[in-house]
Each structure stands twice: as C-alpha cells, then as structure tokens.
Amino acid sequence: MAEENITFSLPDLGEGLVEATVLEWQVEVGERIGRNDPLVEVETTKSAVVIPSPESGVVAGLHAEEEQVVPVGAPLVTFTVERKDGPQAGIVGRVPTEEAAPRRRVRLKPPTD
Amino acid sequence: MTELIERAESAPETETIELSMQQAINRALRTLLAEDPRVLLFGEDVGALGGVFRVSDGLQKEFGDQRVFDTPLAESAIMGMAVGLAMNGWRPVPELQFDGFAYPAIDQIVNQVARMNYRTRGAAPMPITLRLPSFGGIQAPEHHGESLEALFAHTPGLKVVAPSDPGEAYSLLLQSVRSDDPVVYMEPKACYWDRRPVRLSEPTDPIGTSRVVRPGRHATLVAWGAMVHRCLQVAELAAEDGVELEVLDLRWLKPIDAAGLAASVARTKRAVVVHEAPLTAGLGAEVSSLITEQCFRDLAAPVQRVTGFDVPYPAGPLEHQYLPTIDRVLFAVQRTLEY
Numbered sequence: 001m002a003e004e005n006i007t008f009s010l011p012d013l014g015e016g017l018v019e020a021t022v023l024e025w026q027v028e029v030g031e032r033i034g035r036n037d038p039l040v041e042v043e044t045t046k047s048a049v050v051i052p053s054p055e056s057g058v059v060a061g062l063h064a065e066e067e068q069v070v071p072v073g074a075p076l077v078t079f080t081v082e083r084k085d086g087p088q089a090g091i092v093g094r095v096p097t098e099e100a101a102p103r104r105r106v107r108l109k110p111p112t113d
Numbered sequence: 114m115t116e117l118i119e120r121a122e123s124a125p126e127t128e129t130i131e132l133s134m135q136q137a138i139n140r141a142l143r144t145l146l147a148e149d150p151r152v153l154l155f156g157e158d159v160g161a162l163g164g165v166f167r168v169s170d171g172l173q174k175e176f177g178d179q180r181v182f183d184t185p186l187a188e189s190a191i192m193g194m195a196v197g198l199a200m201n202g203w204r205p206v207p208e209l210q211f212d213g214f215a216y217p218a219i220d221q222i223v224n225q226v227a228r229m230n231y232r233t234r235g236a237a238p239m240p241i242t243l244r245l246p247s248f249g250g251i252q253a254p255e256h257h258g259e260s261l262e263a264l265f266a267h268t269p270g271l272k273v274v275a276p277s278d279p280g281e282a283y284s285l286l287l288q289s290v291r292s293d294d295p296v297v298y299m300e301p302k303a304c305y306w307d308r309r310p311v312r313l314s315e316p317t318d319p320i321g322t323s324r325v326v327r328p329g330r331h332a333t334l335v336a337w338g339a340m341v342h343r344c345l346q347v348a349e350l351a352a353e354d355g356v357e358l359e360v361l362d363l364r365w366l367k368p369i370d371a372a373g374l375a376a377s378v379a380r381t382k383r384a385v386v387v388h389e390a391p392l393t394a395g396l397g398a399e400v401s402s403l404i405t406e407q408c409f410r411d412l413a414a415p416v417q418r419v420t421g422f423d424v425p426y427p428a429g430p431l432e433h434q435y436l437p438t439i440d441r442v443l444f445a446v447q448r449t450l451e452y
Contacts, residue, residue, distance in 0.1 A: 090166035092211070093251030093429075095306045102346050106443035108354040111331055111383075111413070111450045 007078045008054055010070050013044050019071045020044045022064045031059050057081035129312045135305040137279035138168050141286040146176045154181040156191055156208030166305050188214050192221035199239045206290055208244040213256025215245055226295045227270030239295045248338050248389050250303030252429030259426055260390035265297045266367040273366040275299040277341035280311035288316040301338035323370035329359035332383035332449055335400055337363045340387045347442045375407040382413040383449035387437050392420040414452030417445040
C-alpha cells in the first residue's frame with residue numbers, strides 16, 4: 001500500500017456560482033473520513049449545503065477557515081489516501097481481476113472420431 | 114506510469130521486456146510520431162492529460178501540442194477534422210474516447226472516411242487510424258463497453274483490427290497507421306493493464322491474417338480482443354478432460370482471414386466463435402459462414418456461437434453475466450463434440 005495526497009477543490013455547487021462561504025468544517029486535521037461522509041457545510045448565494053467527502057482517507061489539511069469566502073476551483077481540503085499496489089485503473093472503469101483458479105461446472109468428453 | 118514507460122523505452126527493440134498493452138500502444142504511437150512528421154494524434158483528453166487510460170502519456174510533452182492535441186468534446190468534429198487533414202496530406206490518428214461515443218461520429222466515418230478514396234477514384238486516400246477503446250470487462254458505465262466491430266466491418270472501405278496482447282498491439286498499430294487505408298483499431302479495454310513479456314517488433318504478417326495462439330486438434334475456438342484470453346482459459350480447462358482445443362486469434366476483423374479459418378477447421382472439424390457483441394448479425398455469423406462455405410464436407414458439427422445477448426450492454430455489476438463465461442464456451446464445445 002502506498003500513500004498519496006489528494007487535494008479537493010471547491011466545485012461549482014450550482015450553475016455558474018463563483019464562490020462559497022465556509023460555514024462549518026465537520027472534520028479536523030488528522031481525522032479519518034469515509035467516502036460520502038459529511039465534510040464541510042458551505043453557503044452559496046443559492047443555499048447552504050453539506051459537501052460529502054469525495055475520498056476515503058485521513059484529512060491532511062484544511063485550506064479555508066470558517067467564515068472564509070472560497071472561490072470555485074480553489075483548494076478546499078487535502079486528503080491522504082491509501083493506494084493499492086498494482087496497476088491503477090483509468091479514469092473510467094476498473095482493472096479486471098484475474099481469477100486464480102477459473103471456476104467451471106461443465107466437463108467435456110473427448111470425441112471418439 | 115510515466116516512470117514505467119520511460120524505463121521500458123530505454124530497452125532496444127529486439128529485447129524482450131515486460132509491458133502492459135496500454136504501454137505497448139504508447140510505444141507504438143511514439144515510434145509512429147517519431148518516424149513520420151505527418152502523423153498527428155488528437156482526441157478528447159489525448160494531449161495534456163495523456164488519455165483516460167494513459168495511452169498517450171508523455172507524447173504531447175515530447176512531440177508538442179501541434180502534433181498531439183486535445184479536441185472539443187465532439188466526436189463528429191474529431192472525425193471530420195481527420196478527413197480534412199488526410200485530404201491535405203496528413204496521417205491522422207484520432208481517438209474516440211469510448212466505443213459508445215463513436216455513434217455520434219458514424220456519419221463522418223461511414224459517409225466520408227470509408228468512401229472518400231472510392232469517391233475520388235483514389236485521388237484522396239484516407240490514411241486515418243481511428244483508435245477506439247472498445248469492448249467490455251472493466252465495469253464501466255453505459256456507452257463504455259460496446260462492441261462495434263460488425264458495424265465497421267460491414268462498412269465498405271474500412272479495415273478493422275483488434276489486438277489481444279501487448280506485442281500484437283504494438284505491431285498491429287504500426288501496420289494500421291502506415292496503411293494508406295482507413296483502419297478502425299479497437300483497443301480491448303480489459304487488456305490495457307495486462308502485463309506480459311513482449312518483444313516489440315515490426316509487423317511481419319500481412320494485413321488480414323489471423324494467428325493460432327494455441328494449437329489443438331479437437332475443435333477450433335475463434336476469438337479476438339479479450340475473448341482470446343477467455344478461450345485460452347477454456348482450452349486449458351478442456352485439456353484436463355483430454356480435449357485439445359485450438360485457439361485462433363482472428364485479430365483482423367476486416368478483411369477476415371478466410372484461408373486461416375479454413376486451414377484450422379479443416380484439421381479440427383469443429384468450430385466455436387466467441388465474441389462479446391450481441392448474437393444477431395454479429396461478426397460470429399460471418400465467421401460461421403466463412404467456415405461453413407469452405408469446410409462444409411470437413412465439419413463434424415455445425416459451427417457454434419457464444420456471444421453477448423441481444424440486449425443493450427448491461428451495467429458494470431452485471432457484465433460478467435453478459436460476457437461469454439467459461440461454462441458457456443465449454444457447453445458450446447461439448448455440443449460440437451457430441452453432435
């Protein structure tokens with residue numbers, strides 16, 4: 001297992017929003033967080049929303065204080081995540097796993113000719 | 114990834130090295146870009162990102178953004194641009210990011226790419242190689258697991274090829290891009306990470322030839338892409354029962370190696386075609402016909418087909434139920450043995 005830091009930037013939470021205000025962090029630096037766990041509550045000009053965590057790992061750094069206004073695309077949080085050894089999948093899909101012993105139910109009878 | 118590719122690149126071409134198919138294709142693209150200044154690589158995320166499967170990793174950096182570049186998310190425009198470039202003397206290697214996204218470009222492919230040479234009586238050949246990550250097996254979302262070979266093979270003017278291992282991927286891509294005819298080069302996504310020792314070599318076999326990857330005498334399994342590996346698994350299991358299966362990697366899906374099929378089946382007297390695409394009007398029907406027409410008197414049983422089902426390609430978690438399983442292929446083999 002190798003560790004890797006991944007920084008998550010503030011996405012556009014509506015259509016064409018340019019910034020959001022951090023209301024409340026729901027994690028601290030050093031805390032372990034699961035994918036889709038509540039990460040941070042932010043307020044845009046449209047609404048206040050809780051952003052779920054896009055990663056599963058340890059919170060390595062928060063890039064904004066509460067009450068701070070963050071532009072869309074600016075770093076929000078950095079995670080330290082574990083990466084499995086072996087080939088990494090592309091952006092879409094998974095690496096196929098090879099069965100160690102392929103399972104079968106059908107037996108064959110050799111031809112008599 | 115870049116490190117791995119760099120390490121692989123330091124090895125001379127005659128040496129056996131371990132490479133995944135995605136690295137082998139990267140090596141082939143680099144060879145082609147270096148040898149011919151008319152070769153251009155483009156598509157969605159092909160340039161700065163290096164491709165969603167890292168196939169073009171590092172190539173924009175090495176050859177510049179005039180030769181390796183990103184395009185808008187517009188498949189029809191990608192192929193239309195390839196047509197214009199080809200007419201002006203370039204040798205375009207466009208990528209359509211996934212099989213299912215070739216559909217928006219079908220008009221350009223069928224009406225322009227495939228016909229221009231014919232329409233202009235040879236004045237405007239289309240030396241275009243369409244790189245198309247194809248087939249299923251990686252649990253991807255909808256439109257990312259399609260098998261379009263029958264559609265392209267049915268279109269006069271196109272050649273179609275699907276490699277099954279890294280060494281093949283390398284030499285078949287060299288052959289495709291150097292060809293003055295348009296080639297649809299279908300990259301089996303399920304094989305991208307399959308690492309094996311390969312000797313990267315210049316193409317030796319002519320376009321339109323198949324290859325026997327495992328000799329056997331009781332029946333011939335015909336496949337291409339990732340299904341070649343499924344058939345090799347089946348052949349290994351059949352050997353436990355004393356049944357020796359020959360595995361023929363068709364690789365060129367247009368033109369199809371009719372003579373190669375006949376040579377194999379004339380010896381084994383039985384054949385099973387295995388593909389991922391749906392059954393009806395799939396390429397298995399064409400293969401079955403070619404075998405039957407040439408080997409009618411030799412055949413001990415009707416040619417069997419083991420394929421995907423006549424439904425849209427299913428969601429990722431269900432694809433193992435859709436793709437030909439070991440047992441489905443074994444059943445088909447047994448049907449030919451018992452006939």
